[in-house]
Amino acid sequence: MIDRTSSYLAGLFSLEGRTAVVTGGSSGIGRAIALALARAGASVVVVARRERELADAVADLRSHGCRAAWVGADLGSRQGVAEAARGAVEPFGEPDIVVSAAGINLRPPMQELGEEVWDATMAVNLDAPFLLGQRFGPGMAERGFGRLIHIASQQAFRAFVTSGAYGVSKAGLVALARSQAEAWSARGVTANALVPGFVLTPLNARLQDDPARVEELAARTMTGRNGVAEDFAGAAVFLSSPASSYVTGQAIFVDGGFSVH
Numbered sequence: 417m418i419d420r421t422s423s424y425l426a427g428l429f430s431l432e433g434r435t436a437v438v439t440g441g442s443s444g445i446g447r448a449i450a451l452a453l454a455r456a457g458a459s460v461v462v463v464a465r466r467e468r469e470l471a472d473a474v475a476d477l478r479s480h481g482c483r484a485a486w487v488g489a490d491l492g493s494r495q496g497v498a499e500a501a502r503g504a505v506e507p508f509g510e511p512d513i514v515v516s517a518a519g520i521n522l523r524p525p526m527q528e529l530g531e532e533v534w535d536a537t538m539a540v541n542l543d544a545p546f547l548l549g550q551r552f553g554p555g556m557a558e559r560g561f562g563r564l565i566h567i568a569s570q571q572a573f574r575a576f577v578t579s580g581a582y583g584v585s586k587a588g589l590v591a592l593a594r595s596q597a598e599a600w601s602a603r604g605v606t607a608n609a610l611v612p613g614f615v616l617t618p619l620n621a622r623l624q625d626d627p628a629r630v631e632e633l634a635a636r637t638m639t640g641r642n643g644v645a646e647d648f649a650g651a652a653v654f655l656s657s658p659a660s661s662y663v664t665g666q667a668i669f670v671d672g673g674f675s676v677h
């Protein structure tokens with residue numbers, strides 16, 4: 417009975433034999449997703465800038481018996497993205513799954529939002545996922561299987577806590593998933609965005625300094641709590657797996673009901 421159940425579940429969700437690249441896989445949501453995909457069977461390459469955090473994340477994945485490697489690269493420039501793409505294929509070959517979780521949120525008030533913050537935000541949050549899609553999407557389509565997963569934000573849909581350039585970049589990402597889905601879904605490549613609520617990670621450490629604000633955000637959910645990085649494990653495995661082959665071009669909210677409350 418157990419064997420029948422596990423082979424059924426493996427057919428739906430196993431990532432055995434797949435290769436994944438997870439940008440931002442050294443911290444927060446990206447790190448939790450990297451671990452989830454690796455534990456579901458994928459060989460995982462994590463990409464970010466800080467080497468100590470990357471090595472720590474890879475050690476964690478390997479401690480679970482997973483295949484993992486890291487590439488240090490700055491996705492804030494086109495050259496950095498090209499270097500990341502070159503390095504990412506070295507350990508395990510061309511990826512079947514690319515998760516773009518690397519992101520920055522600089523939050524200056526709109527009237528102080530200059531070109532530098534705008535450009536830096538667009539480069540990491542939007543240009544890098546686009547460039548990685550252009551690099552890896554066509555190969556996935558040729559091979560007949562691929563998964564492009566973007567981490568968007570509530571601020572793609574509504575403005576709050578100084579959405580500025582960040583909200584614009586995330587709205588672009590939701591549209592990018594649709595464009596990629598339109599291009600490649602007929603050849604087995606799906607593209608989707610996951611939409612978090614407020615998740616307790618280093619990204620919003622500054623907001624977390626204000627306990628009243630954190631409570632207020634938790635109260636805006638239906639579950640009564642803010643998100644944690646591990647909340648994204650199941651959705652990421654689903655979107656990476658054969659089970660989601662008919663789900664494409666979507667923005668899937670993993671937010672405890674934040675968006676519908």
Ligand SMILES: NC(=O)c1ccc[n+]([C@@H]2O[C@H](COP(=O)([O-])OP(=O)(O)OC[C@H]3O[C@@H](n4cnc5c(N)ncnc54)[C@H](OP(=O)(O)O)[C@@H]3O)[C@@H](O)[C@H]2O)c1
Nearest residue numbers: 440443444445464465466490491492518519614615617619
């Ligand atoms: N936390 C939330 O409430 C929340 C809500 C909505 C959406 N999100 C989105 O979820 C994603 C993950 O965020 P998180 O909360 O998990 O944040 P996090 O813990 O700060 O992780 C961000 C990751 O991105 C990497 N990164 C940042 N800039 C980079 C660059 N220029 N080049 C390469 N890697 C870079 C970081 O590593 P290095 O700094 O070492 O490069 C780190 O691994 C982001 O796209 C974020 O916008 C988060």
